[in-house]
Amino acid sequence: MKSIAKNLKYKDMGKKFLTLKQFMLRQDVLKLYRDVYRMTRSIADQRQKNEIRSWAASEIRTHRNHQDEVTIRGLIIHGQRMLKDLEKSLKVTT
Amino acid sequence: MRALSKTLRFVSATAPNLVSKAAPKVLATGFQHCLLSQLASVQNQLTCCQVKINQRSVQQRTYAGATKLTLPEIQERVMNVCKAYDKITADKLTLESHFMNDLGLDSLDHVEVIMAMEDEFGEFLKTNLLKRLG
Numbered sequence: 001m002k003s004i005a006k007n008l009k010y011k012d013m014g015k016k017f018l019t020l021k022q023f024m025l026r027q028d029v030l031k032l033y034r035d036v037y038r039m040t041r042s043i044a045d046q047r048q049k050n051e052i053r054s055w056a057a058s059e060i061r062t063h064r065n066h067q068d069e070v071t072i073r074g075l076i077i078h079g080q081r082m083l084k085d086l087e088k089s090l091k092v093t094t
Numbered sequence: 095m096r097a098l099s100k101t102l103r104f105v106s107a108t109a110p111n112l113v114s115k116a117a118p119k120v121l122a123t124g125f126q127h128c129l130l131s132q133l134a135s136v137q138n139q140l141t142c143c144q145v146k147i148n149q150r151s152v153q154q155r156t157y158a159g160a161t162k163l164t165l166p167e168i169q170e171r172v173m174n175v176c177k178a179y180d181k182i183t184a185d186k187l188t189l190e191s192h193f194m195n196d197l198g199l200d201s202l203d204h205v206e207v208i209m210a211m212e213d214e215f216g217e218f219l220k221t222n223l224l225k226r227l228g
Contacts, residue, residue: 037209
């Protein structure tokens with residue numbers, strides 16, 4: 001989804017623009033990633049911390065080429081659910 | 095560094111802002127303006143306050159200590175954070191290098207770098223800005 005700009009073709013000078021909906025979806029994805037980052041800050045074990053972060057990043061990157069807004073929205077919601085689970089398990093351990 | 099100054103505002107206002115993607119550049123100037131203006135206001139508030147407790151008046155003096163950060167210092171710390179980031183090759187890195195065009199990072203990497211900046215300067219922001227709030 002982050003490459004949506006690459007896949008869109010507009011006639012003016014080869015520049016790629018996002019519609020507002022696409023822009024908001026992209027911002028939601030980045031917000032999700034940022035929330036993962038902040039949540040893993042409190043983890044003491046560096047290896048585990050980096051593992052969770054890179055796992056989240058790779059998950060987002062595998063789905064980067066979707067165009068359909070409904071699919072993307074579903075993936076974002078799935079990610080937010082995983083984030084909530086992460087939060088709960090962190091609360092238990094700390 | 096509009097992105098960085100926005101992140102700074104987030105830290106002080108505790109409201110997440112969307113990071114600007116328009117021109118993420120490794121420039122410390124905008125960062126400097128933001129930091130310095132806030133520093134100045136903190137330093138202006140160096141006051142002593144008197145606290146009366148019950149019948150007895152107890153005078154308490156509190157000074158808000160502000161550590162000074164100069165532009166070269168900020169630049170150096172920003173560059174160090176970028177160099178420590180494993181996806182950036184240190185030889186291509188200058189103050190003018192563009193994250194996406196020159197250094198070939200994508201927006202997730204951009205988020206990571208901004209978060210690293212937040213970690214780096216977070217202590218400074220916590221001690222100086224949040225004192226001002228209360």
